[in-house]
Amino acid sequence: MESDEIDEAGLERLIPLFYERVRADAEIGPIFNDAVADWPGHLDRLVAFWSSVMLTSGRYKGSPMAAHLKHRSRITPAMFDRWLTIWTATTDELMSARAAAALQNKAARIAESLGLALFFRLEDPVAARGGIN
Template sequence: MSACSLDETAIDLLVPAFYARVRADALLGPIFESAIDDWPHHLAKLKDFWSSVMLASGRYKGQPMPAHIRHERALSEEAFARWLAIWRETTDELLAPAVARAFQDKAARIAESLQLGMQFHRER
């Protein structure tokens, strides 16, 4: 199945598929398994996040920066590269090309700002 437009259906399809792959990944799986107890809650939160980011729904009220700074020792450059590779793979497989591209560009920008934030935090 492929979602043609950028809407809630695309997000509902994408988020669980992405985290299923992340959990099965040798590098990322253990990081997430040790940090997350309640997967349905995490998936619902990440659907809200992407809905806010891509559709301006305002559903996500959290703060991604401290959530990642908490785990900064595990979040290497290699881990980010893997996260983005799995994101690219999942979006390319599930979404129409233009929609996949929009999700990929956004994720790359957010990943960069998370990495800059963690770097700033380390240097303080």
């Protein structure tokens, strides 16, 4: 099982350090800092989220999609890449290679899903054909 080397204690170390780096980042930090008023509470929710995702603990109750949709006007696809770059560096630093890879793979799938929900729009089929003739 890919989460064998991931535990609550590891997530409790990883998440605060990762978001400390996110908050300090020139590209994505301002959005996070503006969006989150209660960082201790938010970090607790994020640890619960990753616990639910990686350890199937069921601790997280919430909607990541709704949280991101509220800030859609300020989020760009490139910001997901920046988030993943910081995530990769932090997980590589703190976790075993196997745990880091599992966390990185899951984060990439989550980022892809959020990105599709925020940015993907099917073209109007009529407009795509050049309008109605």
